Amino acid sequence: MIEVQHLTKRYGQTTAVDDVSFSVAKGEILGFLGPNGAGKTTTMRVLTGYMPATHGKATVAGYDVFEQPVEAKRRTGYLPETPPLYPEMTVHEYLTFVAAIKGVPPASRTRQVDTSMQTARVTDVAYRRCGALSKGYRQRVGLAQALLHNPEVLILDEPTAGLDPKQIIDTRELIKSLAGDHTIVLSTHILPEVAQTCQRVVIINKGRVVAEDTPDNLTASLAGVEAIYVQVDTGGGDAAPVLQGVTGVVRVVGTEARDGRFSFEVHSERGHDVRRDLVSAVVSQGWGLLELRPVRLSLEEIFLQLTMEESESDAARAASSRDSDGVASEASSAADSGAQGGNSDA
Amino acid sequence: MRNALAIARKEFRGYFTSPIAYATIGLFALIFGLMFVAFLRFFMEQSLRAGAGGQMGMGGPQTVNVNQMLIRPLLLQASVVVLFVLPLLSMRTFAEEKRSGTMELLLTSPLRDWEIILGKFFGAAGLYALMLAVTMLSVVWLFIYGNPEWRQVLAGYLGLLLLGSSFLSLGMFISNLTQNQIVACFITFAVLLLLLLLNWVAEFAGPTMREVLTTLSITEHFDDFAKGVIDTRHLVYYASFIFFGLFLTSRSLDADRWRG
Ligand SMILES: Nc1ncnc2c1ncn2[C@@H]1O[C@H](COP(=O)(O)OP(=O)(O)O)[C@@H](O)[C@H]1O
Ligand SMILES: [Mg+2]
Numbered sequence: 001m002i003e004v005q006h007l008t009k010r011y012g013q014t015t016a017v018d019d020v021s022f023s024v025a026k027g028e029i030l031g032f033l034g035p036n037g038a039g040k041t042t043t044m045r046v047l048t049g050y051m052p053a054t055h056g057k058a059t060v061a062g063y064d065v066f067e068q069p070v071e072a073k074r075r076t077g078y079l080p081e082t083p084p085l086y087p088e089m090t091v092h093e094y095l096t097f098v099a100a101i102k103g104v105p106p107a108s109r110t111r112q113v114d115t116s117m118q119t120a121r122v123t124d125v126a127y128r129r130c131g132a133l134s135k136g137y138r139q140r141v142g143l144a145q146a147l148l149h150n151p152e153v154l155i156l157d158e159p160t161a162g163l164d165p166k167q168i169i170d171t172r173e174l175i176k177s178l179a180g181d182h183t184i185v186l187s188t189h190i191l192p193e194v195a196q197t198c199q200r201v202v203i204i205n206k207g208r209v210v211a212e213d214t215p216d217n218l219t220a221s222l223a224g225v226e227a228i229y230v231q232v233d234t235g236g237g238d239a240a241p242v243l244q245g246v247t248g249v250v251r252v253v254g255t256e257a258r259d260g261r262f263s264f265e266v267h268s269e270r271g272h273d274v275r276r277d278l279v280s281a282v283v284s285q286g287w288g289l290l291e292l293r294p295v296r297l298s299l300e301e302i303f304l305q306l307t308m309e310e311s312e313s314d315a316a317r318a319a320s321s322r323d324s325d326g327v328a329s330e331a332s333s334a335a336d337s338g339a340q341g342g343n344s345d346a
Numbered sequence: 347m348r349n350a351l352a353i354a355r356k357e358f359r360g361y362f363t364s365p366i367a368y369a370t371i372g373l374f375a376l377i378f379g380l381m382f383v384a385f386l387r388f389f390m391e392q393s394l395r396a397g398a399g400g401q402m403g404m405g406g407p408q409t410v411n412v413n414q415m416l417i418r419p420l421l422l423q424a425s426v427v428v429l430f431v432l433p434l435l436s437m438r439t440f441a442e443e444k445r446s447g448t449m450e451l452l453l454t455s456p457l458r459d460w461e462i463i464l465g466k467f468f469g470a471a472g473l474y475a476l477m478l479a480v481t482m483l484s485v486v487w488l489f490i491y492g493n494p495e496w497r498q499v500l501a502g503y504l505g506l507l508l509l510g511s512s513f514l515s516l517g518m519f520i521s522n523l524t525q526n527q528i529v530a531c532f533i534t535f536a537v538l539l540l541l542l543l544l545n546w547v548a549e550f551a552g553p554t555m556r557e558v559l560t561t562l563s564i565t566e567h568f569d570d571f572a573k574g575v576i577d578t579r580h581l582v583y584y585a586s587f588i589f590f591g592l593f594l595t596s597r598s599l600d601a602d603r604w605r606g
Pocket of ligand 2: 037040041042081
């Protein structure tokens with residue numbers, strides 16, 4: 001239903017979106033997850049035909065958004081980051097105007113406006129001025145606007161941003177209920193949102209796709225990267241090369257040495273339990289093994305790590321000041337390779 | 347075209363949701379009315395002096411005088427007032443949509459650029475036409491108490507409509523260059539004033555230069571309309587001017603899109 005191929009968008013010197021590819025199947029909800037400035041809005045603006053890409057191609061419902069913009073737009077409903085409302089119009093006036101410019105035939109306009117107001121639950125404010133609405137209602141009127149011409153594809157840019165918890169839950173339920181009939185792409189920088197709403201997640205950071213999978217697989221495959229926290233007392237020498245030498249160890253992230261005690265995070269290949277070998281390696285050196293425990297990464301951490309990747313220098317700075325950050329920065333590379341592994345499985 | 351009409355309707359109504367429409371219509375009608383009274387008094391004095399003993403007021407034989415001495419200068423003055431008022435109508439066309447983010451709605455709806463541009467143009471021109479229609483109330487007086495040549499009046503109003511529409515098309519282009527209505531208003535006003543100045547510069551220029559400048563001058567082409575003459579050259583001039591303004595608007599809309 002949606003195909004994005006090697007999409008790149010530059011604003012002058014800034015590359016906002018860099019060689020992004022993904023596709024969304026009919027009826028699916030795709031979560032577009034990334035921190036602020038990742039390029040979510042930019043990607044969506046290209047998809048909706050608001051602006052052309054610098055390179056690459058995007059098709060919506062079989063129509064190239066650049067070559068056949070009107071056809072593509074007819075089949076797309078879009079809720080921008082800030083709902084595009086005319087403050088002086090009433091909700092009803094506004095939706096009627098939107099119906100006209102979205103090409104809804106005059107005969108079915110009244111019905112479509114009513115249906116979309118019901119679906120987005122804004123019927124009770126139909127005759128209020130848009131400018132006088134609360135944030136929650138604005139967002140819903142924006143949603144009604146996107147749904148109005150019953151488009152095949154819905155592009156929702158941070159649909160729950162700025163809502164209170166109750167409204168967030170309602171909006172998520174609403175979006176879920178729309179899947180099936182509609183193919184939905186929603187962006188968010190809130191992780192639990194994708195886990196709860198979406199069937200598939202594309203994680204984007206600094207304009208690049210860093211992972212793509214189902215929320216469950218992401219958790220499983222990334223969290224499945226065996227990470228083991230090891231603390232050894234070497235009495236002086238560096239333990240990292242030894243631990244690195246153990247079969248199955250992907251990388252060793254040294255964090256801090258205090259009084260000859262080294263703390264490491266050891267990442268191993270998936271499904272390869274290296275704990276026994278680690279213990280014998282440590283013991284054979286005559287070191288003291290002070291602690292050894294598996295580390296499980298939550299989806300939250302994975303997300304943080306994925307999106308912190310490439311900011312190696314930032315991480316290094318953080319590492320010098322705080323233990324856990326240093327771990328995170330390196331672990332992110334591991335998580336990333338894990339994510340790609342997950343892809344090929346899927 | 348249906349899309350353009352939907353936008354035109356929205357624009358036209360939009361003017362009435364803020365005091366802008368009432369203010370501009372009221373202001374224009376007031377200034378026009380004051381000018382009308384002033385010219386009328388002047389004209390009455392003149393005709394009283396001229397028609398010593400003969401007919402009083404505006405009799406049949408004085409038809410030419412009513413047109414030449416009252417309507418023509420009135421319309422010429424009105425054209426200058428239009429220059430001051432129209433930036434108030436064109437300023438919001440694009441600047442406001444960009445500021446509020448509703449441009450994103452228009453540009454992601456299945457509309458072609460020309461539909462958006464023409465819609466906005468007709469919306470603004472519609473309000474301007476209403477503004478002119480209100481001033482016709484004073485002109486109706488002339489028809490009740492005198493016998494002016496109605497063709498000239500209509501030609502004059504057609505001229506005003508074309509002149510103002512040219513201003514609007516240029517103002518729309520300028521409105522698309524900024525997100526700030528007030529900035530758009532002032533720039534439009536300054537540019538229109540410059541265009542007007544071309545006339546005065548022409549007075550002091552050499553013969554060839556004068557020819558060029560007066561051909562370009564937007565108000566020069568209005569004079570014939572005020573005289574009651576509808577000349578194809580002037581029609582073509584205004585049509586080209588409007589087209590050029592709308593074309594610039596469409597170019598800048600496209601440039602924005604590429605810039606992001
Ligand atoms: N109109 C613009 N002009 C220049 N840079 C922009 C523009 N819009 C976004 N950017 C930059 O592009 C990057 C991606 O922005 P955006 O797509 O808005 O990210 P997100 O929606 O994920 O927060 C950011 O670095 C942002 O500063
Ligand atoms: Mg954004």
